[in-house]
Amino acid sequence: MAKPSPELKKKPISQSYWSLVWWRFKKNKLAIVGGILLIVMYFSFVAVPEFISPYDLERRSEYTEARPQTIRFVDQNGKFHLRPFVYGLERKVDPVARRRSYVENPDRVYEIYFFTKGDPYKLFGLIPADIHLFGTKSDDPAASVFIMGTDSLGRDYFSRIMYGGRLSLMIGLIGQFLTLLLGSVLGAISGYYGGRVDIIIQRVTEFLAAFPDIPLFMALAAAIPAYWSPILVYFMLTVILAFVRWGGLARQVRGLILSLREREFVLAAKSFGADDSRLMFRHLLPGTMSHVIVIATLSIPGMILAETALSWLGLGLRAPLTSWGVLLQESMTVYAIRFAPWLLWTIPFLLIVILAYNMLGDGLRDALDPYGAR
Amino acid sequence: MAAPNTRTDNILLDVKGLKKYFPIQKGFLRRVVGYVKAVDDVTFFVREGETLGLVGESGCGKTTAGRTIIRLYEPTGGQVFFKSRLMAGGGEEKLINLAGLDRGQMKLIRREIAMIFQDPINSLNPRMTVGDIIAEPMVIHGQYRKDESEAIIINLLQRVGLRPDHLRRYPHEFSGGQRQRIGIARALSLNPRLVICDEPVSALDVSIQAQTLNLLQDLQRDFNLAYIFVAHDLSVVQHISNRVAVMYVGKIVEMADAEELYLYPLHPYTEALMSAVPKADPKYKSDRIIMQGDVADPSNPPSGCYFHPRCRYAVDICSKQAPEFRELKPDHFVACHLAQDLKLRGI
Amino acid sequence: MTANELLVQIQNLRVEFDVRAGIVKAVDGVTFDIYRGQTLGVIGESGCGKSITARAILQMVPKPGKITAGQVLYHRRAKGSTQTDVINISKLDPDGQLIREIRGGEIGMIFQEPMSSLTPVYNAGSHINEAVSLHRLMPLRKVGDQMAETIRAHRKVTKEESRQIAIEMLRRVGIPKPEQRVDSYPHQLSGGQRQRVMIAIALSCQPVMLIADEPTTALDVSIEAQILDIMREMQRNENMAIMFITHNLGVIAEMAKEIVVMYMGKQVERASTVDIFYDPKHPYTRALLQSIPKVGRKTGTRLASIEGMVPDPFNLPTGCVFHPRCPSFMPGKCDKIAPTWKQLVGDHWVSCLLYEEV
């Protein structure tokens, strides 16, 4: 019979599909950057924002709408300090405009320390701690560091962005997870069983697809009773986002299952008597994985943006919950843009997250090659 | 080749009037507006240990026939009798109608009838190792015992000309011919008695095709397998088959001993198909019969004999009345009104 | 035919692919001539470089392939004139004006399955895209429009005339009701009909040469017979040269006047069709001829198969690349010395140590 081919003798290890994917993914530098960025961001925004932010979310200072303090290394005498510092803030009233504002007073120097004691918090909601990434050591209550300014209640805006990120990023992830669950289960059922179930699911997805997202979100979100607790609202919002968006994924999964179902390896398993669950979990769903992962990654930004948009319109999360949407809602007034532009700092964070997801998603698409032959 | 016994002797699989219609659905509610009669009243039988070739142009229902027999598709009508050992038990054999079995009973039969597929790329799950692929039938039937089964698999691998260390590799690391061998090993893992081979060599290169055909023949001898060998290449079919059935638009138009069929065809379609095969001989002066037009549409076949629009002998009756599939000579079946009168060219 | 009827000369052509695992010598020193009005057959197993050779003739080697040596000389002659210019195609810019005129206009091309590459992947480079639009049917566009576009790209005719030509060509390739078919979409046609449309497109520009790369491999014998008939008739009428690539020995026996046998990117034998079939010299050619089942031959016998598999292109055997599978393997010779391309008698060339004194 056939002699073993020399080609197979040479390669010591065999490459599984996933190791091949990893090899291709590693070559895409942009995707790696996106991935690392996301890991760093999720870690700091979702896991440990209490530690990263210098102040507690609700801590109010006497400085309202203070502009960001510049972090300095060189003092007014031109002397270089190794340890960064900020100047203290001093209230000034503009008699003409009758506005209060804060200016930096170069005589009051507060040095910035890393890993300093500050407001107490519970790490991961469990471990009591009071160490923050950075802050001033001085006991003077005026010794504050607002690297992105403060809002109208005198709360540190950087801390608020950190805390707000938690809800915004989580809603993207959880919402997408629900979408994934709904979409792939319903899509798979629809594609695998066909018939009446399929027709019904198909019509529902078409119905959902026929509506523009945002008005549908608005209608549903407006129906959330105002007296619900913020946490319940948050939960409902996630469900709404998932509910509106599962249709697209379901269609994709259905299409994939339909085409995979006719692939000969599925027929082969069937011809040996494989039951439905084996066909589904061994042969069909693994074949849709790469597609689903890519679609999911690329649509998380949409989720995050949808939450932001809703909250911004006042239909989503409401204070005291803090998300990026809520923050934007507070800042998106002509007054804020004119006099407190630092309140727009949320936007760059939002953009970076979206960009990072797209970079990662593109890389995954190339690596997983859902359209490729294998 | 063994002389053909009497008709009923040794019959392993007896297909009677098998039909498979695929509904054509249209519109919002997917109403059924018609049927693709992919297999339409097909009758044939396979004897133990022999190879029945099934030829015909693509789209004439060969694949559908094979898949309907093992109930990958639910038959629309007809019966499939199979002489089962497992259903009878105790070394006995029992003729049972597969079309009437429920899922559980059918599962038992699936150990006795296996299938080899056409496409060496598509017929192996790319996410599974070769070992897992070959083990799958055993796993499905609860026969997988880690050590014993691995020994069986290694044995199978060697039997089809692969190496034991190929066990942990993935299909994409193999060439087309090797993949087809993996498919063959999988088909044999439950010791079947009948293997339905759906164009197993059509996607392979000539030299690999020869290797694979030889392998199939060796395995048939060693394990006393019966094959239904589907192909559109007449030379391959003739080479490997004891008997050949010719299919046209869902129907079998002629069935006979391979040599008999090639020397003395009785159906004009068989004649035309054979004359169209290019001969590997530059000095051969071909005066081939060119069949005009394409295979008839199985959802809207012509009246009477489906072949009459392309048949050069067609007369009046051919477009009016469907011919009967009858045994004109011993063991030579044909469905043509003119079969007695025509003098057709063999090879 | 006489030497002045030379049309295309391929001289010592080499094409290499630089991929992750190494360099693949897809075409490794191929030399042959194509004459006007004649058919040259190229046979060999898949992966032996047949398609890449064909593509190299039209400067259409897919990325990351490169022509690293050799040349393709095209003896161009304006219609009706006897004056020939020799154009070195391998020196032309692959996206340039001249090669585009030749490609699809003067040298037509038909590929294996005209709808096989219909997955919507839009990342191919421009000249691949052009090749796709030139030589394959696109989905979602009427067959007639695709034909008319090609015709107008290469012939000076009006829109209406090009449609008439399209209908006429469809009729000639045996498509029933061409006036209606011209307005159908590719998916509404059967595989055989699509292939005939491809032939119609290739022939509608009245090429002096047709490159047919496995044009009937995916088709039934009945359709194959129709298509071969059409091609031969066109060849007779237009004095068109054909380069016919296939791995089907029956088809090549019927079509070709001269045959080149390829193995692993090298040509191992070249001779007239009769000589290849009746007096093959190279062991590979012989084995290939013996490995096909023949209709009408006694059943139940074993086929003579070529042992082993095609070698790994990154790890080619030393000496003669065929030696590990060769039935006439001479130890100490074939695995050490690479055979040279030698003329045996007349026009019979072979590359094998059996015919060399070493």
Ligand SMILES: Nc1ncnc2c1ncn2[C@@H]1O[C@H](COP(=O)(O)OP(=O)(O)O)[C@@H](O)[C@H]1O
């Ligand atoms: N699942 C299916 N649904 C609808 N029509 C089908 C299906 N499978 C096959 N057909 C149709 O049945 C006919 C026979 O197909 P097939 O059995 O694949 O032919 P062959 O194997 O001889 O080429 C074709 O016309 C094909 O279009």
Ligand SMILES: Nc1ncnc2c1ncn2[C@@H]1O[C@H](COP(=O)(O)OP(=O)(O)O)[C@@H](O)[C@H]1O
């Ligand atoms: N796009 C490509 N990338 C890398 N290698 C290629 C590519 N296309 C072809 N090759 C190599 O060139 C060799 C010859 O291919 P081809 O000419 O298509 O063979 P065939 O004789 O089947 O037509 C193949 O074995 C393959 O290794």
Ligand SMILES: [Mg+2]
């Ligand atoms: Mg088929």
Ligand SMILES: [Mg+2]
């Ligand atoms: Mg090719």
